[in-house]
Amino acid sequence: MKSRVRSNWSSAVLVCAKCSKKLDGGFGPKGRQSLGKALRKHLHLKKGRKAMAGIVDVKCLGVCPRGAVTVVNGAASREWLLVPAGADLDAVAAELELD
Ligand code: FES
Structure with a gap:
């Protein structure tokens, strides 16, 4: 078995899935997508390891802000x-250096 696999990710971004679930959407053109999904669509990322960057939904990170999503670059x-919720995705991508 291989001990390593290659990916195209230039960076990995962890998005709290529980925050996203609490907001029940909040992002995307109609405000109905979760932050992770909206960012992946906005940046036209491919799936999994073939994407240029990894945006991964993770468990609660212990910050639990109201009306916002915790993200780790x-x-x-x-x-x-x-x-x-409703933040400009271009600004978020720039802050995360994903553009
Ligand atoms: S619910 Fe997202 S950090 Fe706890």
């Missing part, structure tokens, strides 16, 4: 982002 993990 794997490349700059010392500060986490709290992204409010």
Whole structure:
């Protein structure tokens, strides 16, 4: 069995799935998509390892903001982002250095 697999990810972004679920959408053109899904669509990312960057939904990160989603940029993990519902996805992508 291989001990390593290659990916095209330039960075990995962790998005709290529980925050997203609490907001019941909040992002995307109609405000009905979760942040992770909206970002993946907005950036036209492919699936899984073939994507240019990884946006991964993870369990609760322990911050639990009201009306926002906790996001960790794997490349700059010392500060986490709290992204409010309806935030501009271009601005979020720029902040995460995904553009
Ligand atoms: S619910 Fe998202 S950090 Fe706890």
